[in-house]
Amino acid sequence: MERGELIKIAVVGPESTGKSWISERLARVYATVCVPEYSREYCRHLNRDYTLQDELNIYYGQIALERSLEPLAVNNLLFCDTTFLTVKIWCDYLFGSTPTEVNKQLKEQKYDLYLLMDIDLPWVDDPLRDFPEPEQRAYFLAIWKKELEDLNAVYELISGIGEDRFLNAKAAVDSWMGLKL
Numbered sequence: 001m002e003r004g005e006l007i008k009i010a011v012v013g014p015e016s017t018g019k020s021w022i023s024e025r026l027a028r029v030y031a032t033v034c035v036p037e038y039s040r041e042y043c044r045h046l047n048r049d050y051t052l053q054d055e056l057n058i059y060y061g062q063i064a065l066e067r068s069l070e071p072l073a074v075n076n077l078l079f080c081d082t083t084f085l086t087v088k089i090w091c092d093y094l095f096g097s098t099p100t101e102v103n104k105q106l107k108e109q110k111y112d113l114y115l116l117m118d119i120d121l122p123w124v125d126d127p128l129r130d131f132p133e134p135e136q137r138a139y140f141l142a143i144w145k146k147e148l149e150d151l152n153a154v155y156e157l158i159s160g161i162g163e164d165r166f167l168n169a170k171a172a173v174d175s176w177m178g179l180k181l
Contacts, residue, residue: 006073008110009173010080012148013117014140022115022158022169023081029170032074037081038062052095059087059102063109083111085151089143106151113176114155115169116144121161 011023020037027034038061046054062084070078088106091098119137148155156172158165 004076006070007077007112007177008080009078009113009115009176010083010085010111011115011117011169012082012085013144014119014137016137017117017119017121018165019117020081022117022166023079025166026169026173027079030075030077030079030173032077032079033069033072035066035069035078035080037086038065039082039086050090050094052091052099055087055091055094056099056102059084059099059105062087063105080111084109085147089140089147093143111153113173114148114153115158115172116141116148116155117165118157118159120159121165 009026011019011026013019020040023034039058042054042058042061043050062082066078066080066083084102085106088098088102091102119141145157154176156176158169158172160166160168
């Protein structure tokens, strides 16, 4: 890896697994920026079922948000609270397929490391969450693993409750960064 190249670390996984907390805290510890999850703001006032157009809007919004924050990355390190891979997973689940532009961009938009959040945290109710049942959470974790493997992505499964979860995420980042320096 050349000096000056932006390192992107994505914190991903099923609902209610601590993605936002982990990505924001990692960004603080590494004194850089965190790209928030665009869909959370988009869906906050959506008073109807998701449509395919909503998923495309989220896709374009997430990419635009990420690109707008890349220049603010300190030490060429950017943390992302999820990625538009979530759009693919939701489209496949809700609509049976994913739009071509999303699949095409998945092959082009690279992340250096994915931290896949495990489902070992208790599910916390939130108006934007839909799948509280343990079988549903396990299903989506398996889908995340498959999608990351299909991308040949470098990823670490992050488990643990509370501070242990954060320390496990930080250790994974530190270990990966040590291999790259």
